[in-house]
Amino acid sequence: MRRVGFLVALTAAAMLCACSAGPTADRALVFGRNKDAVSLDPAIATDGLSFNIARNTLQGLTRYRLGGFETDPQLATSWRHSADGKVWDFQLRQGVRFQDGTPFDAAAVKFNFDRWRKDDPHFSYFHSQFGAYPSVIRSVRVLSPSAVEIRLRTPVAAFLSDLAMPAFSISSPTALQTLKNDYYTQPSGTGPYRVAEWVKDDHITLKAWDGYWGPQPKIKTVIIRDIPDPATAMLELQKGDIDGLEFPRPDDLPALLADPSLHVYRQPPNNLMYLAINNQKKPLDDVLVRRAIYKAIDTRAIVKSFYDPTAIAAKEFLPPAVWPHGVDTSYPYDPAGARALLEKAGYPHGFSVSFWYMTLPRPYVPEPQRVAEAIQSYLRAVGIETKLQGMEWGMYLTKVGSGEHDLAIIGWTGDDGDPDNFLDPLLDRDSAVAPDANNAAFWKDEPFHELMVAGRTTIDPAMRRAIYRRALARIRDQAPVVPIAHTAPPIVFRSELRGYVPSPDAGLHFDTMYFEAPNNG
Numbered sequence: 001m002r003r004v005g006f007l008v009a010l011t012a013a014a015m016l017c018a019c020s021a022g023p024t025a026d027r028a029l030v031f032g033r034n035k036d037a038v039s040l041d042p043a044i045a046t047d048g049l050s051f052n053i054a055r056n057t058l059q060g061l062t063r064y065r066l067g068g069f070e071t072d073p074q075l076a077t078s079w080r081h082s083a084d085g086k087v088w089d090f091q092l093r094q095g096v097r098f099q100d101g102t103p104f105d106a107a108a109v110k111f112n113f114d115r116w117r118k119d120d121p122h123f124s125y126f127h128s129q130f131g132a133y134p135s136v137i138r139s140v141r142v143l144s145p146s147a148v149e150i151r152l153r154t155p156v157a158a159f160l161s162d163l164a165m166p167a168f169s170i171s172s173p174t175a176l177q178t179l180k181n182d183y184y185t186q187p188s189g190t191g192p193y194r195v196a197e198w199v200k201d202d203h204i205t206l207k208a209w210d211g212y213w214g215p216q217p218k219i220k221t222v223i224i225r226d227i228p229d230p231a232t233a234m235l236e237l238q239k240g241d242i243d244g245l246e247f248p249r250p251d252d253l254p255a256l257l258a259d260p261s262l263h264v265y266r267q268p269p270n271n272l273m274y275l276a277i278n279n280q281k282k283p284l285d286d287v288l289v290r291r292a293i294y295k296a297i298d299t300r301a302i303v304k305s306f307y308d309p310t311a312i313a314a315k316e317f318l319p320p321a322v323w324p325h326g327v328d329t330s331y332p333y334d335p336a337g338a339r340a341l342l343e344k345a346g347y348p349h350g351f352s353v354s355f356w357y358m359t360l361p362r363p364y365v366p367e368p369q370r371v372a373e374a375i376q377s378y379l380r381a382v383g384i385e386t387k388l389q390g391m392e393w394g395m396y397l398t399k400v401g402s403g404e405h406d407l408a409i410i411g412w413t414g415d416d417g418d419p420d421n422f423l424d425p426l427l428d429r430d431s432a433v434a435p436d437a438n439n440a441a442f443w444k445d446e447p448f449h450e451l452m453v454a455g456r457t458t459i460d461p462a463m464r465r466a467i468y469r470r471a472l473a474r475i476r477d478q479a480p481v482v483p484i485a486h487t488a489p490p491i492v493f494r495s496e497l498r499g500y501v502p503s504p505d506a507g508l509h510f511d512t513m514y515f516e517a518p519n520n521g
Helices: 012-018 048-057 107-117 124-130 158-165 173-185 230-239 252-258 287-296 299-306 335-344 368-380 393-401 420-427 446-455 461-478
Strands: 029-033 062-064 071-073 076-081 087-093 138-142 147-152 191-200 204-210 221-226 244-246 263-265 269-279 351-358 382-391 408-411 481-486 489-494 514-516
Touching: 029 230, 048 191, 071 076, 071 252, 087 107, 107 173, 124 420, 191 269, 204 299, 204 393, 204 461, 230 244, 244 446, 252 263, 252 489, 269 287, 287 335, 287 368, 287 382, 299 368, 299 481, 351 368, 351 393, 368 382, 408 420, 420 446, 446 461, 446 481, 489 514
Parallel strands: 029 221, 029 244, 351 382, 351 408
Antiparallel strands: 062 071, 076 087, 087 147, 138 147, 191 204, 204 221, 244 489, 263 489, 269 408, 269 481
């Protein structure tokens, strides 16, 4: 039975007249997804499931404008920087408290940055954006309770945009020190919602926080349910037991589109699904072998067979939402050419490797097992035997991040619209640090690394564009991965839910949403 929200203050006169529809606040939003978050501490999280909790419970110095990547103030109200881009002064929002009641101030900002800057591989997002210890951030200094100075060793072209990522949300120092290793279960930020309950692999309940410094959310309770089986999720959505669902199967979309009680949205294409080739393992460390693997796979056929019609075969490494464009990083489907390359590399009869895939759909791969089986078939046709193994999402991230795989399906949804955010975390040597490596290819190419350093420290847009075009050409030449697809992921809400804005970072901001009340006239 579908839950219905009712207006509670109806007078007799109002019941006799035609009443216009308006928002209703007494109805909980129940949102379905296929897997639980991994960590509620965004500083150590690497997955979108975790980051969408952080977007609602914590905040950073800057934020992305809803629906895009324009950078706006959040916990910082203004900023200025030196002419060389190395010194940044931030003025902070005053009168803000964390959800544990402690004050947000410059000392809290410094505490968080000092935490991220430690020589600790678990802060992989910080390392991917600002470099491994000691990082590009030279120092963080409290100027006053409402002002902080951040000094950089070199300019960071996308600094303000980087700070808007969920990974750099500001946590309560008191909560971090009190909870220690358990902080990931009960974060304390300054966001509009607080975590009221987390039952692992079942649900997370968010409650509107009455101490929030901004406008109070219209929806006071959000329940995020884990529904691993897509058929069950589809049934619960159609029955009205849940109000929204992310990543429905392509085969279910026609029925969802035909249902007038539901609305299917599309998130802008800002992701990449690819085959990670572990470059630190033999024979995958041979560029001829990697090129052969690429030529053996018909990426266009895979996208046509296992994705919905809005998906794009990844002719370019970067998705449509990210510049620069026009650099073809693909290899043509050429099984004969693949076999010739394998023979030239000394493997005329092929070889055997392990091949992993995640067991739940992701925005960039709605049917991972079927895609993996197709890739397995293409590789077998040129003499490469693979042993398929599906794995639960949390364990998958851990093992791939530790470099235990040979081949693995993996993907990335962009954070800030900058090419550095794809190229650096996915392929730079500094991101290939176990146990939480974002660079699942473990490719450590020095010429590519030099381009990454130049790209992130160059301010001039035209010069940056030229640098990243060279980096993309290097990817094609060395073939560390096989890019397969870019998608515009579908997300479904009940038609009476309003205020959702599709965002390229796949962000869900529950505080902007509300249910339209029934028209009682």
